[in-house]
Amino acid sequence: DAKTTQPTSMDCAEGRAANLPCNHSTISGNEYVYWYRQIHSQGPQYIIHGLKNNETNEMASLIITEDRKSSTLILPHATLRDTAVYYCIVRPSNTGNQFYFGTGTSLTVIP
Amino acid sequence: DTAVSQTPKYLVTQMGNDKSIKCEQNLGHDTMYWYKQDSKKFLKIMFSYNNKELIINETVPNRFSPKSPDKAHLNLHINSLELGDSAVYFCASSPLGANVLTFGAGSRLTVL
Numbered sequence: 001d002a003k004t005t006q007p008t009s010m011d012c013a014e015g016r017a018a019n020l021p022c023n024h025s026t027i028s029g030n031e032y033v034y035w036y037r038q039i040h041s042q043g044p045q046y047i048i049h050g051l052k053n054n055e056t057n058e059m060a061s062l063i064i065t066e067d068r069k070s071s072t073l074i075l076p077h078a079t080l081r082d083t084a085v086y087y088c089i090v091r092p093s094n095t096g097n098q099f100y101f102g103t104g105t106s107l108t109v110i111p
Numbered sequence: 112d113t114a115v116s117q118t119p120k121y122l123v124t125q126m127g128n129d130k131s132i133k134c135e136q137n138l139g140h141d142t143m144y145w146y147k148q149d150s151k152k153f154l155k156i157m158f159s160y161n162n163k164e165l166i167i168n169e170t171v172p173n174r175f176s177p178k179s180p181d182k183a184h185l186n187l188h189i190n191s192l193e194l195g196d197s198a199v200y201f202c203a204s205s206p207l208g209a210n211v212l213t214f215g216a217g218s219r220l221t222v223l
Contacts, residue, residue, distance in 0.1 A: 032210065043115075043201050043214030044154065085152070091210075098167055099212060101146075101154040 003027070004088045009106040012082075018075040020105050022088030025069045030092045033064060034099065035073045037084040044087065044101070047073065078109045114138050115215035117202050123221045124192060131188045132218045134202030141207035142166075143185035145177060148199045148217070160185050161207060189220075197222045 005023040012018040024033065034049040048055055048062045050071075055062045061074040075082055087104040115136045124130050136143060144167075145157040159167035163179040174190045189196060202215040 034210065036212075038154075041217075043203070043216050044212070045214070046211045049210055087154075098156050098159060098169075100156065103153070 003090050003100075004102055006086075006088050006102065006105045008103070009108070011108050011110055012075075012078045014080060014109050014111050015077055018078040018082065018107060018109070020073040020075075020086050020088075020107065021070065022073070023070045024088070024090045027068050027090050028092070031090045032092070033062065033068075033071050034089040034091060035060070035062065036087045036089065036099075036101070037082075038087070038104070039081075039084040047086075078107075080109050080111065083107060083109045115202055115204055115213050117200075117215040117218045119218060120216065121219050121221075123223065125223055126192055126194060128192050129188070129190045130192060130220070131186055132200055132202075132220070133184070133186045134215060135184050136202075136204040136213070137183065138204055138213060139183075139206075140204035140213070141182055142205050143179065143182070144203040144205075144212065145185065145187050146201040146203060146214075148201060150198070154201070158185075158187075192220075192222045194222050196220060 032051050035047040036044045038044045050062045064071045085104040085106050087101050118133050142161045144159045148154045157171045158177045160179045162182050176188045179185045199217045199219045201217045203212040205212045
């Protein structure tokens, strides 16, 4: 079962930063925060994950609050190709790899 | 050089028929999965195999039978298809114990 809460939808202007929030107030100490996205008619794509420190890769940054009860995925310069559904997932690192996807946030990047 | 490939991409069939969807990964991963995404876009795990052995079966009707001939392949066979089986089925793979799933492009099944 999904243990996260995300807004249903968001808009972002092209070229601006897209900040996607996720609440996970019941997260346990051994659970990581993962972000995937699903572009229309494609399979989900891994973006980033973290435990408690902020993380950055070539796709995005992940900011996790100190109490770990929420996080924000940041796409620094959103493009039209970033329009997708973004899923925030919490999962222990040792549970045999099952990921439970929630309803996600539908991000629309506007020209 | 597709990492996770599924066939067919589209499948339209009648109720009661039996059909299969095939999945192959060339990433050398040990673990493979089947997910189902219904019309409301909920993505749910169905099965997980690790080195040809079933490790997750998420309350899926026994009309669904996964088969893994080797660790690079995980096929999904569905017997006696029902209208509610209409969905997009995604195959995925990951290294054992790793945190990243690589998904295929999906197979859209339509049962008439």
